[in-house]
Amino acid sequence: MEFFKIRRDIPFMRHALIFNVISFATFALAVFFLFSRGLHLSVEFTGGTLMEVNYAQAADVGKVRATVAGLGMNDVQVQNFGNSRDVMIRLPAQKGVSTAQQSDAVMAALKAANSDVTLRRTEFVGPQVGEELAQDGLKALAMVVLGIMVYLAFRFEWKYAVAAIIANLHDVVIILGFFAFFQWEFSLAVLAAVLAVLGYSVNESVVIFDRIRENFRRYRKMNTEEIINNAITSTISRTIITHGSTEVMVLSMLLFGGPTLFYFALALTIGILFGIYSSVFVAAAIAMWLGIKREDLIKSGAKKDEDPNDPNAGATV
Amino acid sequence: MNRYPAWKYVLIVVVLLIAALYTLPNFFGEAPAVQVSSGKSTVKVDTSTLAKVEQALKSAGITADGITLEAGSIKARFGDTDTQLKAKDAVQKALSPDASDPAYIVALNLLSRSPAWLAALHANPMYLGLDLRGGVHFMLQVDMQAALTKRAESLAGDLRLALREKNIRHGGIARNGQAIEIRFRDSETLTLARGLVQDQMPDLQTVDTAEGTEYKLTATIRPEAARRIQDQALKQNMVTLHNRINELGVAEPVIQQQGTDRIVVQLPGVQDTAKAKDILGRTATLEMRLVEDGAEARAAENNTGPVPFGAERFFERNGQAVIVKKQVILTGENLTDAQPGFDSQNQQPKVDLTVDAKGGRIMRDTSRENLKKRMAILLFEKGKGEVLTAPVIQGELGNRFQISGSMSVNEASDLALLLRAGSLAAPMDIIEERTIGPTLGAENITKGFHSVSWGFLVIVAFMAIYYMLFGLISGVALAVNLLLLVAVLSMLQATLTLPGMAAMALALGMAIDSNVLINERVREELRGGASPQAAIHAGYERAWATILDSNTSTLIVGLALLAFGSGPVRGFAVVHCIGILTSMFSAVFFSRGLVNLWYGRQKKLKTVSIGTVWRPAAAGTAGASGVATK
Numbered sequence: 047m048e049f050f051k052i053r054r055d056i057p058f059m060r061h062a063l064i065f066n067v068i069s070f071a072t073f074a075l076a077v078f079f080l081f082s083r084g085l086h087l088s089v090e091f092t093g094g095t096l097m098e099v100n101y102a103q104a105a106d107v108g109k110v111r112a113t114v115a116g117l118g119m120n121d122v123q124v125q126n127f128g129n130s131r132d133v134m135i136r137l138p139a140q141k142g143v144s145t146a147q148q149s150d151a152v153m154a155a156l157k158a159a160n161s162d163v164t165l166r167r168t169e170f171v172g173p174q175v176g177e178e179l180a181q182d183g184l185k186a187l188a189m190v191v192l193g194i195m196v197y198l199a200f201r202f203e204w205k206y207a208v209a210a211i212i213a214n215l216h217d218v219v220i221i222l223g224f225f226a227f228f229q230w231e232f233s234l235a236v237l238a239a240v241l242a243v244l245g246y247s248v249n250e251s252v253v254i255f256d257r258i259r260e261n262f263r264r265y266r267k268m269n270t271e272e273i274i275n276n277a278i279t280s281t282i283s284r285t286i287i288t289h290g291s292t293e294v295m296v297l298s299m300l301l302f303g304g305p306t307l308f309y310f311a312l313a314l315t316i317g318i319l320f321g322i323y324s325s326v327f328v329a330a331a332i333a334m335w336l337g338i339k340r341e342d343l344i345k346s347g348a349k350k351d352e353d354p355n356d357p358n359a360g361a362t363v
Numbered sequence: 364m365n366r367y368p369a370w371k372y373v374l375i376v377v378v379l380l381i382a383a384l385y386t387l388p389n390f391f392g393e394a395p396a397v398q399v400s401s402g403k404s405t406v407k408v409d410t411s412t413l414a415k416v417e418q419a420l421k422s423a424g425i426t427a428d429g430i431t432l433e434a435g436s437i438k439a440r441f442g443d444t445d446t447q448l449k450a451k452d453a454v455q456k457a458l459s460p461d462a463s464d465p466a467y468i469v470a471l472n473l474l475s476r477s478p479a480w481l482a483a484l485h486a487n488p489m490y491l492g493l494d495l496r497g498g499v500h501f502m503l504q505v506d507m508q509a510a511l512t513k514r515a516e517s518l519a520g521d522l523r524l525a526l527r528e529k530n531i532r533h534g535g536i537a538r539n540g541q542a543i544e545i546r547f548r549d550s551e552t553l554t555l556a557r558g559l560v561q562d563q564m565p566d567l568q569t570v571d572t573a574e575g576t577e578y579k580l581t582a583t584i585r586p587e588a589a590r591r592i593q594d595q596a597l598k599q600n601m602v603t604l605h606n607r608i609n610e611l612g613v614a615e616p617v618i619q620q621q622g623t624d625r626i627v628v629q630l631p632g633v634q635d636t637a638k639a640k641d642i643l644g645r646t647a648t649l650e651m652r653l654v655e656d657g658a659e660a661r662a663a664e665n666n667t668g669p670v671p672f673g674a675e676r677f678f679e680r681n682g683q684a685v686i687v688k689k690q691v692i693l694t695g696e697n698l699t700d701a702q703p704g705f706d707s708q709n710q711q712p713k714v715d716l717t718v719d720a721k722g723g724r725i726m727r728d729t730s731r732e733n734l735k736k737r738m739a740i741l742l743f744e745k746g747k748g749e750v751l752t753a754p755v756i757q758g759e760l761g762n763r764f765q766i767s768g769s770m771s772v773n774e775a776s777d778l779a780l781l782l783r784a785g786s787l788a789a790p791m792d793i794i795e796e797r798t799i800g801p802t803l804g805a806e807n808i809t810k811g812f813h814s815v816s817w818g819f820l821v822i823v824a825f826m827a828i829y830y831m832l833f834g835l836i837s838g839v840a841l842a843v844n845l846l847l848l849v850a851v852l853s854m855l856q857a858t859l860t861l862p863g864m865a866a867m868a869l870a871l872g873m874a875i876d877s878n879v880l881i882n883e884r885v886r887e888e889l890r891g892g893a894s895p896q897a898a899i900h901a902g903y904e905r906a907w908a909t910i911l912d913s914n915t916s917t918l919i920v921g922l923a924l925l926a927f928g929s930g931p932v933r934g935f936a937v938v939h940c941i942g943i944l945t946s947m948f949s950a951v952f953f954s955r956g957l958v959n960l961w962y963g964r965q966k967k968l969k970t971v972s973i974g975t976v977w978r979p980a981a982a983g984t985a986g987a988s989g990v991a992t993k
Binding site: 170194244 | 754798800813819931
């Protein structure tokens with residue numbers, strides 16, 4: 047089987063400008079939503095109590111809400127979780143009331159209203175922990191960006207590093223934009239997914255850059271644009287198949303992983319789709335704008351002695 | 364060129380065998396078990412206890428699948444949960460006849476069913492996180508500022524005493540936050556006082572300032588001393604927590620230090636959070652009271668008369684009754700330290716006690732008035748008091764005194780522990796709490812398992828169809844990757860969580876990338892007209908650089924997550940990093956081994972089974988050219 051019967055190089059870079067504009071627009075939109083709507087942060091970040099309870103029959107969310115509100119707690123969120131019998135209750139952190147009292151009081155009230163309710167899980171996070179987690183998350187993000195840039199600058203050149211990081215941060219911001227727009231819950235697991243996407247789409251950019259480098263060595267007569275087009279064309283089948291495989295795994299999580307893994311898998315799905323887009327259309331285009339040249343990568347004089355017509359010159363890796 | 368030397372095959376086989384061996388315990392599942400461990404620091408679990416447990420089970424007519432004694436606890440496995448519950452009751456009855464004061468903790472547990480020879484090789488199943496097995500997780504923050512303030516307070520008292528002893532006149536000592544301020548009229552006394560602090564109080568550092576006509580000496584706790592105090596406070600709180608958790612009867616509690624001021628407590632299997640929180644947050648109290656003497660009290664002690672007015676009857680550990688006054692002299696609040704040691708004169712074991720300045724003052728007055736009388740130290744827990752010891756006051760006591768005589772070394776250290784454990788060194792707050800019900804845990808396992816297996820099957824099926832034999836080899840390599848991943852996690856005894864399982868699924872999804880890269884490269888070489896052998900060789904060689912680059916960048920992300928992540932992110936990161944490393948072995952080294960084995964020895968290889976190699980030049984007869992599928 048072969049899905050990709052491509053006769054000649056696809057001129058990806060011809061429309062690079064249009065794609066960059068689209069990217070920029072999406073990016074701007076994501077930033078706009080991030081600021082206007084903000085992320086719907088989970089209890090892990092904001093501090094507070096989360097309870098998941100299970101009813102024998104389909105739960106009446108309205109009644110549960112009324113019961114909890116009857117305890118005099120403000121700003122309580124009650125919603126179904128996964129299916130109609132599971133209910134998730136979020137209580138904001140209250141000063142002066144210990145969590146034990148909070149969750150026990152809620153559970154007692156729910157038991158009184160309907161005896162066949164069982165507690166499946168509670169989670170309480172103090173406000174200081176939440177702040178730290180947010181800080182640690184940002185630190186992790188900074189470390190990832192720095193580490194990858196240093197690595198790429200070392201393996202390739204700074205222009206590639208800059209291009210890859212811009213392209214991939216653009217993915218991250220777009221994922222965050224989705225979470226802000228739909229007000230999906232942003233939890234620690236989603237943060238892990240976002241950072242994993244960062245690594246994943248860098249991986250993608252690296253494969254293309256690798257090919258660009260090889261093409262620079264191999265095809266002396268092509269210009270930069272042709273080199274990039276050829277590199278993307280010759281890796282496109284691998285790009286699609288790999289991402290398809292990873293997406294199969296992620297979809298499997300989305301379908302079978304239950305509500306706990308749902309947003310994690312969702313973040314990965316968006317990340318993978320935009321990861322393909324950004325490596326193909328954004329990273330390479332930025333690298334092109336930054337003016338990558340053959341000379342940047344092939345520095346050693348010894349290689350110049352090789353026959354310029356030899357297609358395999360310098361191809362040894 | 365596509366041949367591996369024999370040692371590479373040997374290496375592959377050895378790695379696979381080891382991996383299989385360490386993965387094996389995960390397949391045996393878990394059996395219900397009863398675990399017996401010591402409930403008191405004075406009680407040891409040894410072979411005699413083992414014999415008692417065996418006897419108890421025998422008389423109850425229960426047969427265990429296996430009983431082991433290791434690391435101070437006895438574990439007995441049973442066929443089903445009914446037998447397990449029956450056995451628990453039987454063992455509990457036999458070992459702790461007095462239910463209100465159990466000497467042993469008899470807890471329900473789950474034990475791996477894997478055979479003993481695997482356990483002997485340290486091949487144990489992966490440790491399941493709380494989100495997969497159910498239980499309670501707490502994170503407690505120790506209020507270190509309070510510990511330091513408490514220490515400063517007691518140092519201020521010590522200082523006041525020392526100055527008085529040396530007859531150094533001062534204009535007042537006050538504690539201001541964690542600093543002790545002493546005022547003086549002239550600079551000579553200040554110099555004297557500074558010398559004293561430097562000589563006698565190594566924990567303090569001083570700064571002197573002149574304020575108008577007054578001189579002020581400000582003493583603060585040295586940073587290294589502060590660190591030591593914080594460390595001690597944390598350790599003491601952990602000991603206290605340990606003692607309290609023992610009462611809950613949890614099979615494998617985890618009590619760990621996290622950072623400099625946090626303690627993580629995990630109680631697998633515990634569902635009653637209210638009780639757990641109650642016990643963790645309980646303030647056990649220590650009280651010192653005078654022992655009532657006189658004929659009336661003697662009679663009450665022997666149970667022949669009523670307890671005198673204003674007194675209460677308590678019992679020592681050995682059951683001896685002690686009649687003590689209701690008036691409390693000191694509480695555990697005032698006790699700052701208790702350490703076991705040896706008396707310098709007669710080499711007898713002793714316990715040194717330190718009380719704060721206020722306690723010292725009260726102690727001095729009380730001891731002066733009650734020489735040669737007995738003073739009892741009582742520990743109140745669960746509202747029930749117990750006399751730890753009731754020594755005779757031998758002299759006038761200060762803020763440091765000792766309990767000695769008729770103690771063994773072990774008794775002295777136990778007593779010191781109990782005295783310390785009576786109170787928390789510093790208050791603690793629960794700052795994070797998680798409860799996961801057991802059904803949810805089981806569901807999470809199934810969900811994680813389904814995610815991994817369905818994704819895996821679809822990928823392998825696709826690879827086999829798209830790349831034929833090479834795809835099949837990639838599929839086998841992916842299975843090997845999973846095997847290695849599970850084996851490494853089992854070997855490290857890493858904790859598997861639901862995010863960890865997600866990372867496993869993701870690692871497999873990403874690991875296939877290496878094989879896709881290789882297969883695409885081989886096809887490309889074939890398309891370019893290379894001979895099959897050369898194509899395989901070049902495909903692997905050229906893909907390797909790309910694989911290395913892309914995996915390194917992914918590994919950087921994994922390490923950053925590991926370094927800065929917490930909780931679920933960490934669980935994810937561990938599996939993610941290991942997955943990347945194992946994928947390099949399986950996808951490149953191992954799959955090449957299979958390819959070499961299959962094609963390497965065929966000298967005149969004409970075709971390789973890697974699916975359609977489409978050539979633009981021969982587009983009209985796509986698929987038929989050159990390389991046929993097997």
